Amino acid sequence: MTQQRDASEIAQIFDAEIAAADTTVLRELGPRYNVAPTQPVTVVLEREDGRRVEAHRWGLVPAWSKSPTTRSPLINARAETIASSPAFRTSFLRRRCLIPADGFYEWQRDGRRRQPFLIRPQTAEGTSGLLAFAGIWAPWRDPTTGEWLLSAAVVTTTANATVGRLHDRMPVVLDADAWRLWLDPMVNDAAFLNDLLCSTGDVALELMAVSPLVNSANNEGPELVVPVAGVAPPERAQALTLFG
Numbered sequence: 001m002t003q004q005r006d007a008s009e010i011a012q013i014f015d016a017e018i019a020a021a022d023t024t025v026l027r028e029l030g031p032r033y034n035v036a037p038t039q040p041v042t043v044v045l046e047r048e049d050g051r052r053v054e055a056h057r058w059g060l061v062p063a064w065s066k067s068p069t070t071r072s073p074l075i076n077a078r079a080e081t082i083a084s085s086p087a088f089r090t091s092f093l094r095r096r097c098l099i100p101a102d103g104f105y106e107w108q109r110d111g112r113r114r115q116p117f118l119i120r121p122q123t124a125e126g127t128s129g130l131l132a133f134a135g136i137w138a139p140w141r142d143p144t145t146g147e148w149l150l151s152a153a154v155v156t157t158t159a160n161a162t163v164g165r166l167h168d169r170m171p172v173v174l175d176a177d178a179w180r181l182w183l184d185p186m187v188n189d190a191a192f193l194n195d196l197l198c199s200t201g202d203v204a205l206e207l208m209a210v211s212p213l214v215n216s217a218n219n220e221g222p223e224l225v226v227p228v229a230g231v232a233p234p235e236r237a238q239a240l241t242l243f244g
Helices: 008-011 020-029 088-093 176-181 190-199
Strands: 040-047 051-058 076-078 097-103 104-110 113-121 131-141 147-160 169-171 205-209
Touching: 008 020, 008 040, 008 169, 020 040, 020 113, 040 131, 040 176, 051 097, 088 097, 088 190, 097 147, 097 176, 131 169, 131 176, 147 190, 176 190
Parallel strands: 051 147, 076 147
Antiparallel strands: 040 051, 040 097, 097 131, 104 113, 113 205, 131 147, 147 169
16 A cells, blocks of 8 residues: 555544654654555554554554464455454454555556556546545554554455456445544444445545556655556456455
């Protein structure tokens, strides 16, 4: 995914304050054009003393985990099973967040070649906006050092028509009207929360072919989102990729 806006702008958009403990981390992250699993990701959540912008690890680590390291980081939580999954159900009921993004990537496979596409919001005027992914988070305490690790996962759902040309899943995108309810820790009715996830709607998105540099998490910079001319997305979904 891409998170190109700085923390102060995110705080303004979501009527939040930057967490004091994360101020330096968020400032040093700067604009992000290739946020990858296990890297820090900017999230918005509700604390007892107000709404905060924080930096969490992308890849949820449940509180009961013995280690934060697994072969398959829990970067996604499927909306259809989130309420029953042992790894996600507590966070679903008690610890929800928003993950702001300017866009996200999916790939077209052609043999060994993987052509990345940036999927970004499209406004009526043709300018890009901001997406707010439904997310969940969890605290994990290292039993050896006593230090805390905060981590998050993106909630996914069935792809809409646009994303479906590349992939059959996509992040749940919440409308601004749903932000308050999703973030409110006092809202813990599973059926009601599931309704929020199902009411995403067909958000207006566009697909844009971009540089294969995106294929490596080691690459960063605005050149990653420069359009590649003459490459069209397929007409229907292929294999599962990042947002499974």
